[in-house]
Amino acid sequence: NAGVTQTPKFQVLKTGQSMTLQCAQDMNHNSMYWYRQDPGMGLRLIYYSASEGTTDKGEVPNGYNVSRLNKREFSLRLESAAPSQTSVYFCASSEMGHNEQFFGPGTRLTVL
Amino acid sequence: AQKVTQAQTEISVVEKEDVTLDCVYETRDTTYYLFWYKQPPSGELVFLIRRNSFDEQNEISGRYSWNFQKSTSSFNFTITASQVVDSAVYFCALPKNYGGSQGNLIFGKGTKLSVKP
Numbered sequence: 001n002a003g004v005t006q007t008p009k010f011q012v013l014k015t016g017q018s019m020t021l022q023c024a025q026d027m028n029h030n031s032m033y034w035y036r037q038d039p040g041m042g043l044r045l046i047y048y049s050a051s052e053g054t055t056d057k058g059e060v061p062n063g064y065n066v067s068r069l070n071k072r073e074f075s076l077r078l079e080s081a082a083p084s085q086t087s088v089y090f091c092a093s094s095e096m097g098h099n100e101q102f103f104g105p106g107t108r109l110t111v112l
Numbered sequence: 113a114q115k116v117t118q119a120q121t122e123i124s125v126v127e128k129e130d131v132t133l134d135c136v137y138e139t140r141d142t143t144y145y146l147f148w149y150k151q152p153p154s155g156e157l158v159f160l161i162r163r164n165s166f167d168e169q170n171e172i173s174g175r176y177s178w179n180f181q182k183s184t185s186s187f188n189f190t191i192t193a194s195q196v197v198d199s200a201v202y203f204c205a206l207p208k209n210y211g212g213s214q215g216n217l218i219f220g221k222g223t224k225l226s227v228k229p
Contacts, residue, residue: 042219042220042221045216045217090157099162102159
């Protein structure tokens with residue numbers, strides 16, 4: 001099992017460009033999450049999907065959209081990237097809400 | 113509101129020393145889970161332990177042990193005989209809403225542990 005996979009691993013964007021971060025899990029988990037990690041801030045939740053077909057905002061959703069394409073895949077889209085979105089993005093999944101979450105390797109995004 | 117505080121920003125020890133990482137939490141839930149994660153220099157997040165609030169027994173796994181005290185809202189993590197490979201950032205986390213089972217974790221800001229040879 002690959003666990004949680006994310007693409008790309010690294011990305012550099014110019015202000016105003018758009019991109020989609022892809023995430024997939026092969027553990028048949030119901031819940032999936034997107035976090036961002038910034039120095040000194042820990043991890044903060046952007047969006048989550050408690051189950052296939054549902055998505056909800058987390059702590060810092062502004063500037064992002066998500067799609068739960070199917071049970072396996074949960075994508076994060078930046079419509080118009082801003083330098084404040086420079087961060088490391090982690091996708092995670094869990095069987096149910098209160099179970100442990102398993103994280104992908106992260107995407108390091110720089111917006112110039 | 114749910115909150116996790118890791119007051120120690122950085123700790124530096126010499127190999128073979130014991131080290132304790134502190135975690136203090138706030139929650140309105142009567143039943144909840146607590147988690148510890150490790151983030152080594154390579155950047156991935158590794159799940160270490162999940163503890164149910166019903167169970168206050170200490171957990172031991174090899175050189176790792178966890179002390180959960182509901183009375184003081186603390187869930188501390190001790191590494192015995194630390195090794196260089198233990199160098200990482202360690203995060204304590206609490207689900208935002210157990211009752212709703214939404215699962216979004218509230219993370220502390222992490223403690224960076226450096227173990228020197």
